[in-house]
Amino acid sequence: xxxxxxxxxxxxxxxxxxxxxxxxxxxxxxxxxxxxxxxxxxxxxxxxxxxxxxxxxxxxxxxxxxxxxxxxxxxxxxxxxxxxxxxxxxxxxxxxxxxxxxxxxxxxxxxxxxxxxxxxxxxxxxxxxxxxxxxxxxxxxxxxxxxxxxxxxx
Numbered sequence: 001x002x003x004x005x006x007x008x009x010x011x012x013x014x015x016x017x018x019x020x021x022x023x024x025x026x027x028x029x030x031x032x033x034x035x036x037x038x039x040x041x042x043x044x045x046x047x048x049x050x051x052x053x054x055x056x057x058x059x060x061x062x063x064x065x066x067x068x069x070x071x072x073x074x075x076x077x078x079x080x081x082x083x084x085x086x087x088x089x090x091x092x093x094x095x096x097x098x099x100x101x102x103x104x105x106x107x108x109x110x111x112x113x114x115x116x117x118x119x120x121x122x123x124x125x126x127x128x129x130x131x132x133x134x135x136x137x138x139x140x141x142x143x144x145x146x147x148x149x150x151x152x153x154x
Contacts, residue, residue: 001025001151005047012040017123024150026051027119032091032100039098041106043087044119048150054142055114055133064111067132075128076111080104083120083127104129118144 002016002025003009010028017029026048030040046052055063068076080103087100102108104127105116114133121130122144137143 002028002047005049005151011035014045017044020048020146020148020150020152022149022152024048024152026144026146026150027122029123032087037097039100041087041100041102042116043083043104044116044123044125046115046119046122050142050148050150051118051144052115054137054140055118058133058136058140059114063114063133063136067114067129068111071111071128071132073109077109079117079120079125079127079129080108082125086125 002014005025012034013031014028016025016027018027019025026046028045028047030043030045032040032043034040046055083103084101091099100106104120105112111117111129114129117127117129118133119130121127121134134143
């Protein structure tokens with residue numbers, strides 16, 4: 001099911017961090033490295049097709065620029081710092097080689113992707129951008145609702 005949602009085989013270890021009521025995956029929690037030891041900076045990955053589509057529309061409508069204008073740089077920095085610390089805590093002190101960098105989606109500042117921030121937020125992390133996305137989804141009458149059926153109900 002996850003491969004179908006990603007449209008490819010997963011390249012590393014993951015767990016489903018959030019599901020809809022019908023057990024459809026919504027957010028994946030990725031290990032800090034792919035199977036070949038390449039760093040994976042995106043800790044939480046949004047895989048729900050409905051949310052991916054709706055958030056892609058927000059991005060197409062200039063959502064990244066609007067969110068950057070409305071969210072303080074202090075809030076954004078705090079979001080990235082927390083995300084980096086959470087991911088980095090999963091890496092053993094004995095690890096040698098390249099490490100993932102940045103915060104949400106591998107970004108140190110600014111907003112790279114609304115999808116990754118929303119996944120971070122849905123996974124339970126404090127994320128000012130994820131909260132902004134939720135408000136935007138509500139304003140468009142497309143909020144995340146765990147009671148809506150997902151891919152498992154097809």
